[in-house]
Amino acid sequence: MSHRRRRLAGACAITVAAGMLATGGAFGTPPREVSDWRGGGREVAVGAYLHYGSPGVERMRELSHWLRGTELRAGHTYLPGDTWANIEGAPDSLESWARWRKARADRLFVLNVPMLERNEAGVPDDRVAELIRTGARGAYDHHFRRLAERLVGLGLPDTVIVLGWEMNGFNYTHRCRPDPENWKRYWRRIVTAMRSVKGQRFRFDFAPNRGGDAIAWTKCYPGDDVVDVLGMDSYDQPPGESFHDYVTQPYGLQQQVDFAKAHGKRISYPEWGLFRNGDNAEYMRSMLEWIAKHKPLYQSITDYCPHGVWQCTENPDSAHVFREFLSTERGRRWGYRR
Template identity: 55%
Template sequence: MRRSPTRPRAALLVLLAAVLTLLLVPERLAPGERHTGGRTAPDPLPLPDVPSGFFTGSDAEGVRRISGAEAWLGGGELTVGHTYLPGDRWSNIEGHPELFAPWARWKAARPGRLFVLNVPMMDRNEAGLTDAEVRAGLRSGAAGAFDRHFRALGEGLAAHGLEDAVLVLGWEMNGTTYGHRCGPDPAAWKAYWRQAVGVLRGVAGQRFRFDFTPSRGRDAVPWPECYPGDDVVDIIGLDAYDQPEGLSFEGQVTEEYGLAHHVAFAKAHGKPVSYPEWGLFRNGDNPAYVRGMLDWFAAHRPVYQTVTDYCPHGVWGCADNPRSAEVVRGALGAPGRP
C-alpha cells in the first residue's frame, strides 16, 4: 500500500486533535459506547451557531420539504440548502433552470442562507466505470476536454443569483462508488480538479467556494493523496456516516483518516471544515453517535453541516430512528420548544 510521505507528522496531528477533542467534550462522547439499545439517550443539548441543513431531495419538492423539517424541529431554522447535480450526462452536470430556480428562490427569501451543490466530475458517474475508463476521463478533464461544461454550470449558477454557492466537486473521491474517483490516477485527478476550479473561477461575478470532501476513513485510497492544493480548495469537508457496524463514535474519531485526522489536516492547511453528508447507517437508531457528531460540530465549528435525511440515515424522514431524532430536535430545534 502506498503511504503518504507526510504520514509521521500527520499521525502526530491526529493524536493531538483526538486528545483535544476528548478534553473539550468528555461527558458527551460516551467513551467505548456501542449501539446496544441499553443506554439512555444523551440529553439533547443545543448546537450553537453552526449553519445546519437537512438534505430532503434535489428537486423542487425537496426545497418544499425544508419547511416541513423546520416545523418538525419546532420552529428551528435550517439555513443550509444542499442538493446534487445528476451525474448521468454532461447536459445535467451543466445544470438546468428547473433545478436552480427553486433553490435560488429559497436562498433569496431570507438573508444568510447558504446554498451547497455537489458537482460530479464525470458523466456516467454511477455507471460502474472501469479503472481504465476513469483514468482516461480524468486525463481528458485535466487537459481541458470538459471545460465548456463547467463554464456552462458556473454561468447558470450566476444567472440565477447562486454565484456564492459552495461547490462540493468530485465528492467521496477516495472510494469506489463514483466514476469521478481518485484511485486510478491521483495525479490526473488533482490536475483535473485544478482545471475545473480554474474554469469556474473565470465566470464573471462568481464568488464560489470549493469544498474538497472525501468519505471518512481510508476507503480505497488515502484521501490526503487526492488533495489538489491549498490554492484551489476553500473548505475541507468530510462525509461521515455511522459505520462500520459496532464501531463506537470514539473509534470514528481516532481511526486512520477519521474525524480527528480530518480536523488536523484542515488546520495544517489553514482551511475550515464542513460535513456535507452525515447520518445513521450500520448501527441503527444510535443517539450516542448523533450526540457525538453534534458535539464534534460544536467543538470544531464547521462552515456548515447537513444531515442526510432519508432512511436509513435520517431522523425527520425516517421513523425508524426516534431516539436519534429527539437528540437532533434538541440540538437544532427552536429554544423552548415543547
C-alpha cells in the same frame, strides 16, 4: 457510501407525522472552550438533504417547523451525474433553490457537482483513468464554465460547490484512485474554469468519505489555492465500535480537523447520518456534539432511510436526540440558531 437512491430518495421518502416525538432528552455540558482555531464563536449553518428536486425546498420549511423554528440556513442538493447537460446545470430545480437562497442574505446554497458523466454507471478503473486524463488536459472545461454561468445567471454566485465528493471511494466515476495525480490536475482545471466566469464567488468544498476507503484522501488533495472548505461525509458504519473510533481512525474526524487547521480551511459535513448500526442515539448525540464543538461552515444530515431522522420513522430514538439538540436552549448554547 455510494448509492444512487441517495440522490433520488426524496421521491420515496417516508412522510413524517406532525408532532412525531415528544420533547425531552439529556445532553452533556457544552465544552468551556469551543475548538474554533480561527477564534470567535461561529454559528453552524444547519441543513439537510431532503430531496434532489424542488420538493427539497418545500421540505426545508417543514423540517424547520418540526425543529420548533430552528433556522435551516444550508440548502443542499445534487446535480445528476448521468449526462453532461445535467452537470452543466440543466435541472429546473435550481430555480427553486435560487429563490430560496435569495430570500435571506445569511443562507448557504450547497451543490454537489459530479466531475464526470455516467457517474454511477460502474465504469471500470482503466476507463476512469482515461477520462480523468482527458479532463486534466482541459477537454471538459466548457461544461463547468456553463455550469458557472448558469449559477451566476440564477443569482447563485456564492454557491458552495462540493466537487467530486467521496473521491476516495470505490464507486463513483469521478473517483481519484485510478490516477491521483491527474485527478488533482483535473480538479484544478475545473476550479479555474468556474472561477473564470464574471461575477462568481464560489467556494469549493473537498469532501471525502471518512477513513481510508479506496485511497487516503490526502493523496487526492489538489492544493490550498483551489480548495476553500475541507469537508467530510461521515456515516455510522464500520470500523467504529464507538464514536471515539470515528474520531481517531486513520483519515477520520480528528485528522480532518487537524488537516484543515494546518491548511487554513473551514471544515464542513455535507453528508452524515445513521447507517450500519441502526437507530443509534449515541452516535447521533456524539456527532452533533462533535459538530458543535468544531464549528464547521455547515452540516447537512442525509435525511431518508436508513440514514435520517425526520423523513424516516425507523430511527425514533435518534430522531428524538436530533430534534431536542437542535430545538432547545442546549442546542443554542452549542452554536445552533433559532
